[in-house]
Amino acid sequence: MHLFITGISGFVGLRMARWLAQRGERASGIYVADRPPPDLGDCWEVDLLDRDALATALERARPDAVLHFGALSHVGSSWKRMADYFRVNVLGTENLLDVAARASSPAGGALPVVVASSAEVYGAVPEDELPIGEDRTPAPASPYALTKAAAERLALARGAVVVRSFNLVGGGQAASFALPSFARQLAAIQRGDAEPVLRVGNLSARRDFVHVADALAAYRHLAEHGRPGEVYNLASGEAVSIRHALDRLLALSGVTAQIEVDPERLRPVDVPVLAGDARRLRELGWAPRRSLDDALAELWQEARQEETAA
């Protein structure tokens, strides 16, 4: 299968491209200027808002399906950069859907589009209503969530498949996210490059973590088998506190450090617990195969290598 990936230089896009190549499948896609293109597939530097360039890239690639990962995706920064989040996440998605609707798959039918959304669209959900099913009405609690919830409406109206991923975690993730940040701080402490103080945000928040490798399999599966106009939760079903994940990471690394709450890492609005019901994806044959420990081991290994290289 040949998948066209927007945001192919991003955390999920890049891993998807590499994984497809390993499987003997094909990836192509677009990336933005501030990220280097991956070392594989046909890749073009294209702004999601540039309709002509996007159409040209899609015509050249002639993929079997599109995976739309390209987005601004940091909840915290969305409060300060609301217009950018609207432009990229809403107008960019609309543009991609327009262009894809004018293309057709090599098989002749409509080109399937899978739009990556986020469990953040659900907002705060009472604990006794967890895990969250896809029929729950979105109740976004941050500008990021609002833009994703709006993009979903546009996508569903066009018959795209929408995937609400819960917290993806694994190697390649930016240090602006909690767990990769912890791993890098611990690696710096281990090497003696930093004082033994670990700066953290809200440790009591509980999240439903999914290993990014399991997510890749889900996106790939939905590109082929997803029902047009349907929403799928991508989740493990379990809520684990950031504190627990940090404890696992500390055990795994063997590093001891003083934990210090950094007010800058506390989000203006935080959702205390999230856990999703991925029944629809499971019914299509998907299931998570990797543990949170697997993901943390990846992050730790990567952080140590980065520090060694630095």
Add this chain to the structure above:
Amino acid sequence: MHLFITGISGFVGLRMARWLAQRGERASGIYVADRPPPDLGDCWEVDLLDRDALATALERARPDAVLHFGALSHVGSSWKRMADYFRVNVLGTENLLDVAARASSPAGGALPVVVASSAEVYGAVPEDELPIGEDRTPAPASPYALTKAAAERLALARGAVVVRSFNLVGGGQAASFALPSFARQLAAIQRGDAEPVLRVGNLSARRDFVHVADALAAYRHLAEHGRPGEVYNLASGEAVSIRHALDRLLALSGVTAQIEVDPERLRPVDVPVLAGDARRLRELGWAPRRSLDDALAELWQEARQEETAA
């Protein structure tokens, strides 16, 4: 012409219904529970999210066009009630568009829908780029603006007419908006019911004020002549400071009061200047006919009557 109005008990909806009746035209519509229905036309208490009830109301009314005013519309409160704003403004608009698309006009064609949006979608615009034309990319700077900008995309995709109103002002407006609030405070001071202190927000903000009666004419005109899938600015073209409007109101009322800035009235993010170019509407034959002083006189008269009645 028979217009079906969502939010028919709101500031603009109610005035529209009364104005149509005065003209010998017809109004019908829906309202929400916390507002009493107007004393005219066929009105139903219907939640915009209730698809069946909405479809039933529209079938009974059989209007020539729909004016969609029903929305949560306070920038300040949208920061605290983001999910409600998403639900009503985005999902409610989507629902209305879906239902209207299944209806047809008595003439047999598609039912025209005019969606009221807001100049807030433009966000902060450099002063040398004013007045704002409709081709400018929206850059929302508040959750309210984000939900309106998202609703616009859904509306345009469906071939609805989108109207970006700048600051509508006139009798019937809630005291949560600056100028009606000033008028009511001044009336209370005049009657001796309050100390001579006027509490204000950001007086330096400059806005493009449109008399609500001119706005009614614009919406009515667009219901008949608006181009499907087109955006229209509803604006005077001039930016006037809130301070100037307050000075006019003080002169008009003859009341003297100490001006006090109330931090609660300062919005988290404020757009310093707004002025719109309504060329498209003017080309269709519309022009503003009433002044800001006319609108302030309405507010003042209304405020004095309310205080007398109280």
